[in-house]
Amino acid sequence: MRLTIDGRSVEAVPGQTVLDAARAAGIYIPALCYHPKTGKAGRCRACVVEVEGMRGLKESCALEAKDGMVVHTATPKVMETRRLVVDLLLAEGHHNCISCQANSSCELQDMVYHLGVERPSFLIESEPTPLDLSSPGIVREADKCIHCGRCVEACQNGVVNEVLAFAYRGSHAKVVCDDDVPMGESTCVQCGECVQVCPVGALVLKQPRDVRIRPHETTATKVTCPYCGVGCQIDLHTKDNRYVFAMAHEGQWEKQPNKGMLCIKGRFGLDFVDSPDRLRTPLIRRDGELQEATWDEALDLVAERLKATKEQHGADSIGFFTSAKVTNEENYALGRFARAVIGTNNIDHCARL
Ligand code: SF4
Ligand code: SF4
Numbered sequence: 001m002r003l004t005i006d007g008r009s010v011e012a013v014p015g016q017t018v019l020d021a022a023r024a025a026g027i028y029i030p031a032l033c034y035h036p037k038t039g040k041a042g043r044c045r046a047c048v049v050e051v052e053g054m055r056g057l058k059e060s061c062a063l064e065a066k067d068g069m070v071v072h073t074a075t076p077k078v079m080e081t082r083r084l085v086v087d088l089l090l091a092e093g094h095h096n097c098i099s100c101q102a103n104s105s106c107e108l109q110d111m112v113y114h115l116g117v118e119r120p121s122f123l124i125e126s127e128p129t130p131l132d133l134s135s136p137g138i139v140r141e142a143d144k145c146i147h148c149g150r151c152v153e154a155c156q157n158g159v160v161n162e163v164l165a166f167a168y169r170g171s172h173a174k175v176v177c178d179d180d181v182p183m184g185e186s187t188c189v190q191c192g193e194c195v196q197v198c199p200v201g202a203l204v205l206k207q208p209r210d211v212r213i214r215p216h217e218t219t220a221t222k223v224t225c226p227y228c229g230v231g232c233q234i235d236l237h238t239k240d241n242r243y244v245f246a247m248a249h250e251g252q253w254e255k256q257p258n259k260g261m262l263c264i265k266g267r268f269g270l271d272f273v274d275s276p277d278r279l280r281t282p283l284i285r286r287d288g289e290l291q292e293a294t295w296d297e298a299l300d301l302v303a304e305r306l307k308a309t310k311e312q313h314g315a316d317s318i319g320f321f322t323s324a325k326v327t328n329e330e331n332y333a334l335g336r337f338a339r340a341v342i343g344t345n346n347i348d349h350c351a352r353l
């Protein structure tokens, strides 16, 4: 089916929203509460558009595209409404982009810039809320929260850890962990999915903060998580070839085994790549001491010992353990080596232990 957005004929598939159809065609519509993984929320009204034949402004994130629809995304009425939305959001929190970790990767900041809001129209004086630094990997800054609800939806229904929820009423409403305890004292399992979907700097990772490198300064490289056999797709963020932090790769997230989510290991456990404690060369024990050796020396020694053991005690005296942390191809190669070269079926895998 086809609809017209800002005078352009745009293709859409049944079930697609106007927002998704517009984005697929490269038309910018801001969206603060909507995220592809958490779905429509209809909470912020940042995404409003005008549709010919429909009364009032419509939330494009919740409006199903229909054949023949005529949509306008940037009329004076739409822009005025969006400006009011961001004006109220800026007035409600304490936003200081200069020092914010989300600077240059913040969806609210993008929207403010796009709308040309030079300075907030309303000023509400309030005491700043202290940062919640209690969690090992995540910083929470309630004053930057725009109450979009993405983190709550992600924690409740995405990863189903059910830690985050909205609590209190009116101007006291806020996102809380469990019964409003610090994150580090809650039942949070540190999966980081709430950070992944937060559009602003209200939830950020500690790792880049610790080294004072903002996400936009890093280069993201898509890798497969080495920790288990699920095969989660990760964006490894590096600067000057050093690890800074990891986020789930969200491109085509529906088709990924991890659906754009990570566990604590993939999210926070990859800093070992730059650890000075990592083995850089094989080690051979000589005279009771582990000593550095070349790969040729190490492989010759292993071959020699395997041969001697097989000759002396038979092939079944040798066994092999392989790992979910290596590729299928490497596991297959070891299976072939055990059976075809050594001649034993004694091969097992850590995933069975
Ligand atoms: S959350 Fe966004 S808008 Fe708020 S201070 Fe940080 S960068 Fe600026
Ligand atoms: S890190 Fe995971 S478990 Fe903890 S609050 Fe965020 S989404 Fe919930």
Ligand code: SF4
Pocket (backbone or CB within 6 Å): 144, 145, 146, 147, 148, 149, 150, 151, 152, 175, 194, 197, 198, 199, 200, 202, 203
């Ligand atoms: S913490 Fe972030 S994701 Fe959660 S409601 Fe606030 S702004 Fe939205």
Ligand code: FES
Pocket (backbone or CB within 6 Å): 030, 031, 032, 033, 034, 041, 042, 043, 044, 045, 046, 047, 048, 059, 060, 061, 062
């Ligand atoms: S993004 Fe549509 S209402 Fe928030």
